[in-house]
Amino acid sequence: MIVVRNLVFRRLSIPELTIPPGYVSLIGPNGSGKTTFLRVLSGVLKHAEGAALIDDTPLRERRIGFVNEYPDRNILFSRVSDELASTLRFSHLPCEEITRKVDLTIERAGLSHLADRYIHTLSGGEKVLVALLSATIHSPEVLLLDEFDSHLDEHAVDAAEQVISSSGAVYVIRCTQNMDIASRSETLIALFNGRIRSIGAPSEVFSALSGTCYVPFAWRSRIETGP
Amino acid sequence: MSPSHGGLGLKLVLDRIIMKRGSWSCAADGILVPGIHLISGRVGSGKTTLAELICGLLEPTSGELVLDGISSWMLCQQFPEYHVIGATLEKEAQSYGVVPELALDRAGLTGRGGEDPFCLSRGELRKLQFSCLSLCDRDLFVWDEPYSALDCREKQRVAQHLSTRSSGITILFTHEQRYFPKTDYLWEMCDGVLKYVGKVPEALPLWEHAPSHIRFLIGKGVIPANLTEEDLGEALCRMQG
Numbered sequence: 001m002i003v004v005r006n007l008v009f010r011r012l013s014i015p016e017l018t019i020p021p022g023y024v025s026l027i028g029p030n031g032s033g034k035t036t037f038l039r040v041l042s043g044v045l046k047h048a049e050g051a052a053l054i055d056d057t058p059l060r061e062r063r064i065g066f067v068n069e070y071p072d073r074n075i076l077f078s079r080v081s082d083e084l085a086s087t088l089r090f091s092h093l094p095c096e097e098i099t100r101k102v103d104l105t106i107e108r109a110g111l112s113h114l115a116d117r118y119i120h121t122l123s124g125g126e127k128v129l130v131a132l133l134s135a136t137i138h139s140p141e142v143l144l145l146d147e148f149d150s151h152l153d154e155h156a157v158d159a160a161e162q163v164i165s166s167s168g169a170v171y172v173i174r175c176t177q178n179m180d181i182a183s184r185s186e187t188l189i190a191l192f193n194g195r196i197r198s199i200g201a202p203s204e205v206f207s208a209l210s211g212t213c214y215v216p217f218a219w220r221s222r223i224e225t226g227p
Numbered sequence: 228m229s230p231s232h233g234g235l236g237l238k239l240v241l242d243r244i245i246m247k248r249g250s251w252s253c254a255a256d257g258i259l260v261p262g263i264h265l266i267s268g269r270v271g272s273g274k275t276t277l278a279e280l281i282c283g284l285l286e287p288t289s290g291e292l293v294l295d296g297i298s299s300w301m302l303c304q305q306f307p308e309y310h311v312i313g314a315t316l317e318k319e320a321q322s323y324g325v326v327p328e329l330a331l332d333r334a335g336l337t338g339r340g341g342e343d344p345f346c347l348s349r350g351e352l353r354k355l356q357f358s359c360l361s362l363c364d365r366d367l368f369v370w371d372e373p374y375s376a377l378d379c380r381e382k383q384r385v386a387q388h389l390s391t392r393s394s395g396i397t398i399l400f401t402h403e404q405r406y407f408p409k410t411d412y413l414w415e416m417c418d419g420v421l422k423y424v425g426k427v428p429e430a431l432p433l434w435e436h437a438p439s440h441i442r443f444l445i446g447k448g449v450i451p452a453n454l455t456e457e458d459l460g461e462a463l464c465r466m467q468g
Contacts, residue, residue, distance in 0.1 A: 029378045030350030031335075069349045069376065070308060113250075121248055124305045124372070125270030125402075147349070150375040151305075153402035154439070156270040177350075177378050180404070180439075213379035217405060217440050217459070 002041070002059065002142075002171060007050035010036055011194035014050070019189075024173045025182040027205075027214060028191040034175040035069055037191065038144045041173065042066045054142070054171075065140030065169065067131045067148045071124055074131035080122070081106070081115045083130055087138045105137050109163055124151040132160055136167035143167055145174035149181055157181065179216035190214070230260050230412050230426065237261050237296045237366055239281065239396055241421070244290035246276055253277060255421035256290075263389060263397045263408055265427075265454070267436040268416025274400040275305055277421065278371040281398065297396070300367035305375065307356040311344045316355060319344050323359035334358035349376040357381075361388050367396045374403045382406040383456070390455065404438035407454035427453055 002019040012033045026034050039045040041052050043060020052059045068074045077083045081102055088098040106115050111133070114126060122130065128151045135143065143164065149157055157178075164172055176182050188205040190198040198208040206215045239259040246253050253273030268274050279285045280292065282302040294300070304310055313319030317340035320327035331337055334354040336347075344352060353376045360368075370389070374382045382405070389397060389408035399408070413424040415435055424430040431437065432445050444451060444462050451462035 030354060030376070030381060031348055035348050071306070072308070117249075121251075123271045123275055124375075129270070147376055151270070151372070153267075153269050153436070154404065177376070177382075178404075179379070213383060 002052065002054050004041075004052045005050055007040065007047060007052065009040055009045065009047040009049070012036055012040070013194050014196055017189075017196060017199070019171065019173065020187055021170045022172070022186040023184070024171070024187045024189065025185040026173065026175045026189045026191055027177070027179070027182050028197075032191050033194040034191055035146055038066075038146050038173065038175060041142075042144050059142060063138065063141045065135030065138070065143040065167070067128070067135050067145045069146040069148075069150075069175070071127040071131060071151065074134065075119050075127065078118055078120070080111075080117050080119060080130055083119060084134055084137055087134055091138060101137060105133055108166070109133055110159060125153065125156050128152060129156065129160065129163075132163055136163055136169070139168045141169060142171045142173070143169035145172070147175050147177060149174075149176055149178050179214055180218060183216050183219060230258070230262070230423070237396055238293075239297065239367060239398075240291075240293035240295060241281075242291040242293060244277075244280060244287045244292060246273070246280060246285065247288045251419075252288075253416065253419045253421075255280075257414070257421060257423055259396055259398065259412075261394060261396050262411035263392070263399065264412045264414060265407065265410045266398060266400045266414040266416065266421070267402060267434075268400075269436070270402075272416035273419055273421075274416055275371055277416070278302060278305075278369050278398070278400050281367075282369055294367070297366040299365045300369065301360065301363055301365040303356065303360050303368070303370045303373050305371040307349065307352045307376070308345070310356050311352070313344065316340050316342050316344055316347075319355065320359050323363060325359050325362040330355065330358045330362060333361070350378060350381070353377055354381055357385060357388075365395065367398075368392070369398045369400070371400045372402070373399070374401060374406060379406070386455065402436070404440075406456065409458075410454050 004014050004017040007014040028034055040047050041059050042064050076086055084102045085098050106112050128148045183202045188202045190205050198205045206219055241255040241257050244255040280287055313322050317327045320330040373385055386406040386408045410427045413430045413434055415422050415424055424433050428450050431450055447466050449462045449466045451458045
């Protein structure tokens with residue numbers, strides 16, 4: 001379990017929160033603190049008060065994959081294959097293994113045609129998919145995704161889900177404004193004004209948010225059509 | 228095929244436009260008349276490239292683009308961060324030629340004019356950009372994924388604002404699945420080629436990239452009058468009898 005205790009940082013105020021393993025979606029209005037929360041979890045931002053731990057270890061000391069909400073801020077290198085290799089190179093893996101992993105990863109994702117492309121020539125959605133592959137190529141224990149799906153169409157989301165599910169990450173925590181995607185999570189956290197408004201199974205959280213636009217259309221339809 | 232021209236003065240002509248980058252290419256041929264045009268397509272299909280071609284940020288490899296009667300235009304880029312030229316929110320709003328206080332107020336950023344735009348969350352930055360653009364008037368407005376990073380309330384506002392644009396040509400490039408303005412014409416990027424699908428609502432059953440809930444309604448024999456929340460709600464009621 002990820003345990004957050006007495007976290008106070010900028011607009012965030014989370015006295016206690018336990019996040020189980022599996023797929024977790026973080027939803028809420030723009031400016032509610034979702035990105036700040038993910039950055040605190042990842043260790044990109046260091047908080048002065050409180051703790052975010054896995055098995056009594058600070059999250060930032062574990063192997064974490066992170067996809068930034070600004071697609072260009074994920075990118076360090078100019079060519080797709082170099083970008084994918086970067087995480088492995090920084091980990092000092094043997095060159096042959098790096099080449100093998102990069103080829104396999106990009107082939108499995110069905111993106112081999114992008115391998116030699118320059119990143120600046122990619123579409124927004126393609127940049128995000130490259131960032132996702134870079135974040136997952138080194139088998140992170142915790143995968144943190146900040147609204148990466150806002151640049152993807154339905155088919156690309158499906159492809160991204162395959163990448164995520166095969167990453168081996170024990171915890172997948174993502175911010176999303178796509179409530180259909182959120183509804184497929186095992187755990188949903190609603191964050192409003194820096195505070196947890198609701199946490200639980202999607203049915204519980206959407207029930208708590210009943211009457212708002214955060215309830216997905218399909219769920220509204222189900223509610224309106226009955227069981 | 229293209230929508231028939233009603234003689235309303237403005238016309239955007241895409242005359243056998245082709246854009247090539249290495250082995251990748253996209254093509255567009257058609258005429259866009261006043262009204263709201265929704266263009267959908269898969270990731271990497273060329274939507275952003277076409278948006279940038281239309282607004283003159285790119286030169287086509289071949290073909291010609293004619294802005295007939297269009298004297299002013301504006302592009303809302305996919306990434307709000309690409310728009311930023313002001314060091315503060317106030318300067319950024321001023322760069323659009325709008326009253327900063329009004330733009331900040333509309334974006335829910337009242338009193339924060341002195342802050343750095345890059346200290347905002349991406350959703351907040353998008354709200355500011357949209358707020359500024361919504362205060363501008365142009366003959367041609369091209370919106371490239373204007374919903375990305377916005378929460379559902381803001382998406383509703385964007386859709387409502389676009390619906391109120393009664394004159395000029397509005398082109399909306401998006402893969403948004405839920406919130407749409409009242410749309411006049413549907414287009415799709417298919418295999419790198421812009422295809423005119425038709426007028427709404429008649430074209431909805433032919434829409435290859437239709438969101439799943441719209442496909443569901445059509446599968447049940449119910450065609451929404453349009454794509455707004457109200458239209459979809461009404462179609463849902465009709466389906467339920």
